[in-house]
Amino acid sequence: MNKLIVNISALVICTLMIFVSTAAADDVMDTINEAIAQYKNGEYSAAVESLEYASNLILQKKGLQLKKLLPEPLPGWAAEEASSQAAGKIMFGGGVTAERTYNRGDKSIIIKLATDSPLLQSIMMMFTNPMFAVSDGGRLERIRGQKAIINYKSATETGTINIVVANRFLVTLEGDHVTKADLMAYANKIDYRALTDLP
Structure with missing residues (x-):
């Protein structure tokens, strides 16, 4: 012992x-x-x-x-202060996240960057088996070379984008009262190279 x-x-x-x-x-x-x-x-x-x-x-x-890699707001948008939190592996299964909320009138987009997250494996499984990704209306696309699952509902003007980077990071965008173009604009503003270079 x-x-x-x-x-x-x-x-x-x-x-x-x-x-x-x-x-x-x-x-x-x-x-x-x-x-x-x-x-x-x-x-x-x-x-x-x-x-x-x-x-x-x-x-x-x-x-x-991670918090430093959250993008600045697009022209005409305002952003709240970025936050980050870490969960110990023993008590909460691990995971480090950083997030920031962006607003423009009624429009709202939340960007979350996560690593060491238990959710990462389940999202990666969706890329391996596209049936999971498209089961609720999602679509597989590439954003600046990164694999992404985009789920946007024009009827409610809501949507999410999940992007796996270097098999280590999960980027999630959640939009409310937004267009798909709004979500894509923020997804394209993230510095994926800098994210990949993090130790």
Whole structure:
């Protein structure tokens, strides 16, 4: 049992260290070092909690990176302040999201960027089996080279676009009182290259 705990703890610590520069002492490194000390003292539960906390700090940093890639509003539109949040893998299954709402009169579009999300696999399955994508009126298209599922209802002026980027990121646009052209304009404004280049 102790050997298993050693192996798991070592694996988690090594994984966390990949994402953090050892040259800079910050909250993440301080928490990891605290977890190591707790482990050496036999405080296994405390060590696990510290590692989870360090993991959440890293996810927060990823969330800030995602937030910076939310586009500026198109001419004539206004945008609310972007937000981001991270969910720990142990408690909530993981996932980092950033989102921003754009308004123009009655028109409203929400753009969400997500990574490490459990939803990503289910969306990717739709691309593998187009029957799932078109079952509720969706259409498969490409937007700036990215595979997308577009579902727009002209009768209600509502629609969604789901885009999978580099098999790691899920981009979702949700529009209310908008045209399909409005949704496409914002989908084309996202910097997919910068998104792909994120670590």
